[in-house]
Every structure is written in structure tokens, then in C-alpha cells.
Amino acid sequence: MARQVTVPSTRERASAHDADPAPAAARTPRRARSLLDGWGFLVVPLVAFLLVVFVLPLAFVLTQSFTEPEPGLQNYTDFFGSPVYLDVLANTFWIAGMVTVATVALGFPYAYLMTLAGPFWRGVLMVAVLVPFWTSLLIRTFAWVLMLSDTGVINTVLRDIGVITEPLPLLRNLTGVLIGMSQVMLPFAVLPMYATMRGVDRRLVQAAEGLGATPLQAFWRVYAPLTAPGVAAATLLVFVASLGFYVTPALLGGPGDVMIGELIAKQLSGVLRWGFASALAVALLVVTGLLLALVARFVDLRRMLGGAR
């Protein structure tokens, strides 16, 4: 069983800063270090910018939800009291959930194989995950429209090889949405799971097998639990992103597949229902925020987002 196992553990990144901790803190002597020092001021421009361009509009929306068209909780009661709108909410969660299951199910073996592969194939697989990031979302979704339509690639190919006689309805329905969104969300599932798997020492699995576990047992009882944080992060990340998604479901879904993002946009075409749209936005934001707080417990979002889209 002499297999070369090279495990690129992130812990192997040996620190070169072991000699002198003191000089790194050098030029700012302790007694002079204030609450907001020279370097710290550099965050001010961006913070001010975001407060004005990002936070202020969101605050505006929040107030709008309570003041348009007239002060009160009217918009919220309209939303939560109406079966039609609650349907949309349920639909949103339902679709997001299914996309999450699909992407995590596909992403896990993908990420796992990436850890097993040699540098070349790992690079290939990584590129395959990153290419979707580089191409515009709209182009990708448009491509799915072309793929899934009645006269699109899939139906034509299946017809030509004789599997079907009538075109499968893959567009303007749930199926289309699921297929399209899963492809878009897959990188969001693969990357955090891969990041966690990289840090798992595969020699532990070997050790388990050496102690008498079957490969399946070793995998289930030793490896899988260690990848749990990555899987949890992927799950929550994909779910959260799917909840607020607009472009893909709008183009690939039918009238019965409206998600909350599209519902919000709809409020501004035709009769302008600012307040109602704002209330929807607030509801979505609250749910998103709560779930993201959950994600932050499992993985360092910054590390995962660094370099990827």
C-alpha cells in the first residue's frame, strides 16, 4: 500500500516571520498608538463612499417600506397576508433549496476529485470552475435559452438520435430554471468545499483503513465529517445567493416560477409600487442577512472570495 500521498495542507505554509515579532510593530511605538492612527485613516474614503452610495439608498428603501404609499405596515401585511405573494416566497425557498441540493451533490465529488488529481488535471478542473466566473451571467443564461428551447440544442439532438419525437419543455418552467441556476451556482459550491478539503489530511483516511476500516467506512466516518464545514459553507452560500437571484430565473422560468427577485422588479414596471417593492426587498434582506451570519461561522468568506468572483 505504498502510495505517494502529497497533501497540500494550508498549514504547511511555513511562516517566514518567526524571528522578530517586535520590528514588525516597529515604527508605531505603543504609547503613541491612538484609537485611529495614520494608516487607519485610509479606510475613511471608502467607508464614506459606501455609506453614501450603498447604505443610504438601503436605508431609504427601508423607510419607504413603511411610508409608501402611506405610513404604516400596509406593505408588509399585503405581502404576508396574500396567498399569491406567499406562494412566490415559498417558491423562492423551494427553488433555492433544490438548486442548493443539486449543486452540493454535484460539487462534492468535483471538489473531492480536485484534491485527488495531479497538478495538471487539478488545474484543468479549476479552470472549468472559474470560466463561468469570467463570462457574463447574461451570456451564460442566454446560452441556456438557446440550449433549452424547443428548437434548441438539447431537443434537436435528442430528436435526431430518436429518443424523443416531441420537444421536451425545458424552458419557461421549473426544469429550465433548475438546470440554468445549478450551472451558475456550481462554482459557489465547489470553491468552499475544495478549500476545506485541501486542508484535510488524507493520510487520516489511510490511517483509518490501516486500523481496519473499509474504504467506505473510512470515508464516511473520517473524511466526510472533516469536510463538513466546507459543505455547510457551500450549502448556505448557494442558498443565500439563489434566494436573491434575478437574471437566470427571470429568463428561464415561466409565470409560475416567479422568485422574489423578479417580483421586486415587477413592482416597478407598469404601476409603480415603491413601498411594496421596498417591503419585499427588506424581507429578502433580513433573511439573507440571517443566513449569512450563519455562513460566517463556518468559513472565512474573505479567503474564499479572494481571486474568485
Next chain:
Amino acid sequence: MNETIAALAGTGASIDVQGISKRYRDTTALDDVSLHVQAGEFITLLGASGSGKSTLLNIIAGFIEPTSGRIEVAGKDITTVPPYKRDLGMVFQHYALFPHMDVWENVAFPLRRRKVARAEVERQVRQALDVVELAHLAKRRPSELSGGQQQRVALARAIVFRPRALLMDEPLGALDKRLREQLQLEIKRLHSELGTTFVFVTHDQEEALAMSDRIAVLRDGALVQVGTPEELYERPSSRYTAEFFGESNIFTGHHRGATFVDATTKADLAVGEKGDCAGALVLRPEHLHLAAPGSDIPIEHNALNGVVRDVIYLGSGLRVEVTLPDGRALVARPAARGRFTPEPGAGVLVHWHAERALVVPDHRSVAP
């Protein structure tokens, strides 16, 4: 080659450390340390990790501001002078070579900062690289060099602008033994030919002994003893210093008059000097002689009976461990082919000339 080095030689400056302290919120890194470094000498700051030696060097370099005290270089107070104006060369443990510049540009960097004319820069960089024998690698990037070569580049970069003093923070720590010994010799040679003041930091006492004109031993932020290698080895002023250098056998006890009273056995041992204090008797292994039990020994010698526990052949001699009746162990380093051949398990007489033993004050000793 000698002209090259001579051309690079600057005049070394003296460095005065006066009452330097460095306190952090809950620790004291340096406590009122004063030291005078002579112009042109090679002094080593020696100590265990946490002793404050690196902190002191960084204060001299200007990277850390002291809580109190002064630093003077060639008589001028530089305590508040920023590091980029101090004109002191520095070599870091991990070289700190600029990875985005090649060797040549690294060495030229300090000259460029001083607005040296281009032709002069060319000349001086080439001189510096010749001194460290790396002129043929001038176009390489640091990542393409071995550890020893990187260290030489760091040296060249530090001396090219003829600093008044060269500060070195454990520069050989990252190298393997043979390379380290080789570079020790090269640095020593560099010092004798440049004449600049060298301040060297290390935790390796052998390194300090081999290279320094003087050694300053630091412990827990305080200066324990300063002296030449010989002074520190032969005449340590405290038990700590005695134990720091080489191996030694130590008896705790009390110095009374011309005898040392061993606390464990209450035996009287003659010593060379008179004194009166709680202290420790220090015996270097190379001063201990071994003889068969019952042999005649000279009158000036003290003797103890014991049993040989272990004999290790070192090539250049033997290392013999002897167990005394009270249970303590002595280490002796006799010649390989002496008159007496120690055998493990056999009885032995250990003796030494009374004047070879040293008594040092030791606060741990209690008067009998």
C-alpha cells in the same frame, strides 16, 4: 582583492548605549542596559531567546523606540533619529532581500537612495559584490540563490554604502552547520579588513566565542557580563555565564576564606582566591584529571572518589561521566590516550588543581 576591500573600508564608529529600557504593557524587554562599543570592534550580543538581544539591536537600528535611555553613535545622540537617517548597515536573519529586484539592484539600492552618481554606483556595487565573491550572479533574482548566497548579497548590500557600523541579527541562523561555519570565517575576515564596527546578535555561544572581540551576555533584558571570550569563559562573573559557555561542573556552596564549602557534602575544597560569599564552584571538564583510585596526586590538587558511569570517544578526546558517592555527576574531558583508561563501572579518582576551580557568586546558594 585587498585594494577592493580597502576601498570599501569606512571608519568604524563607537556606539554608546546609555540606560536603554524597553517596556511593553506587561513585559520588560530591556531593563536599563548600558554598553559602550568601541570603534571598530566586533562585539556580540549573546543570550537566549527573550533575553532582549534582538530588541537592543533593533533599538540601535532605529526600528524600535526605547522607553527610556539614549543611543549615541560616534558621540552624537541618535535616539530620535529615524532609521533611514542613521547610516548603519543591517543584515537580517532572513536576509530581507527585495524579491522584485535582482542582486545588482538590491546592492545598488542604498546608493541610489543617497543620490550617488550612476558611474559611482556601478563601481561601488561591483566592489561590494567582489568582496563577497558574487559578481557573477549580479543579474539573478534572490529566489534563484541559495541561502548562503542570499546572505552574502545581504552583506554586500549592507556594506556598499560604507556604514559606520554593521548590525547583524542572527544572520547565520537559517543556514546549515557547515555553511554557518564557513560564513563565520568570512564575516570575521570581512571585519578585520573593513575595520568597521560590527554588532552581532546570536544565541549560539560557540559562534560568539569564535567571532567576537568582546561578548555582551544578556539575560531577561539585563546585561549580565561583558568581556572578551577568554574573560567570559575563564572568569565568568556569575553562575549563569559560567553555565552558558561550554560545559561545566558546578557545586553550590559557600566561599569562606581560601576554601569552598560544598553544600551537599560539607567538604572543604581548597580554592585559589580568597572570598566570602554564597556561591558556586565552577570546574571546567578539561581541567579535571582522572586517575586510578588511591593514586598519588599533587598537593595543590583537590580530589574526589567516584565511579565511572559513561565513556564517549570523541576522536579528539574522551568525555567521561563520573558519579560521586552523593549521587551527583561530574563531566571530565581527558585526552584519548592518557595514563589512565577509564572503564564504565570502575572506580576512579577525580582531581584538579585548586586554582583551576572558579568561584562565582550565586544567589541560589545558602550559607551553611
Next chain:
Amino acid sequence: MTSRRIVRGLLGVLVGLTAVYLVAPVFIVVPMSFSDSLFLKFPPTSWSTRWFESYFGDDEWIASTLASLQIGVLVTILSVVLGTLAALGMVRGNYPLRGAVAGLVLAPVLVPYVIIGLAVYAMFLQVGLTETTLGFVLVHTALAVPYVVINVSAALFSFDRRLELAAMNLGAGPVSAFLRVTLPLIAPSMLTGALFAFITSFDEVVTAVFLSGPDLTTLPAKMWSGVRVQIDPTVAAVSSMLLLVTLALFGGAGITRFVRSRSAARRNEPTTVSEAP
């Protein structure tokens, strides 16, 4: 042992299919863009370049492209400046509410674009910033700057500050040390951040749809209206061209990095490994 190999084999097939699923579908736009038909059925029965001509001959399409480019460049500059400064402050500075600031800087990535679009649209209507370059630049910068911050702060975090100390010891003042030592070494990350910032702005469709109008429309917004209600095959042509440019850019970047790491390996040089382009 063979069962393991079978499992591995099946795994490979599954993953291979997944990789195809990830990458291949987007390429369908290329042949379709050469279809002569108005209805984009597959496979195209006749070929022509009419949709490319349609794009190049249409003032609105060109105008929207130029608008997107202009906005993209401005967004890149602004987000690199704001983002790099912020990264420096976040990694090296002391300031209160560190967590809140980090959250604020990353928030635009995590909040659904529909919400941002709605909010910004509502506010910009009040101040007359809809359909203006300035309005777009402001919003897109907010969306793009997190990528700059993430990349640059990662570089700063792993930057060996003793290099700055060495520079200062050798005679460089703090500013000079930063410009000559720190900046060149974080420049690659700034570039990566700039690239992502540009793409984020150039491809951004949701807020663009909200803010676009007769006075100013960006390319994604124009493409959106060409897909939403009825498919305008020009979109296929535009998509092909964009795809080509994107892949050329990243392919080029990837190949240069690959070649550089190969030649370095040949010279036994340790290389820096990063997670993603």
C-alpha cells in the same frame, strides 16, 4: 483494490460530465451567432454574418458598448484607488469597529443586486442621477470595490514588512520605501482586483436595467431587452464577441502564468502559488 478503481473511474466520469456542464453550454452562442434565421433554431439551416453587421451598423448597440467601456474604465480607476487605500488601512491600521467596516466593505457582494438596484434607482431618481454616467460609476464602484479590497489586502497581509524595514535601514524614507518596495510587490494583486472590477462593471445587468433609459443604456441592459421579451439574434453576435474577448484575456493571462512557472521550475526557482487568477 479494483473496486476502488471502479469508484475512481465513475467519479472521473461524473466529474468530467460536470466540467462539461460547467463550461460547454456557453459556447453555443458562437455557432448560433452565424445563423441566418431570425428564430435561432438549432442547428442553423443557413449561415450569415448579418447579426454581426446588425450590431456594428446599429448606433444604439455601439453607443451602449462605448458607454459600458467608459463606465468600466472609470469604475476600475475609482475602485482601485478607494480599494487599495482601504486595504492598506484595514491591514495596517488601527480604527474602531473593525468588524463593521469589514462587513460594510464586503456587503455589496452579498446583498442581492435586485435590492441594490431598487434602492439606488429610488434614490437616484430623487437626485437626477438615473441614466447618467456618474450614477452608473457610483453604483458599479460600490459593487466592484470589494474585489479590489479582497485581493490587495490578501497581498498586504502576506507581505513581509521587514522588507520595508530593510529599505528604511538602507536610506529610504517611509514614502520611498512604500513606493519602491511595497507597491511593486502588491501591484499584481491590484491588477487582479482591477480586472475583476472592470468585469463586474462591464457585465453587470441588474442595476444597469434599473438605471438605463433612452439617455443612457449600457451594453448588458441593451442585451437584456434583446432577450427578455423577444430574442434579438444580435444578442448572439454580441455574446460571441464578448466571449472571445474574455477568453482571450484570461487565456492570455493564464498562459503567461503557466509559461512563467514552467520556466521557473526549469531553473529550480521557487514560485509563488496563488489560488485563482
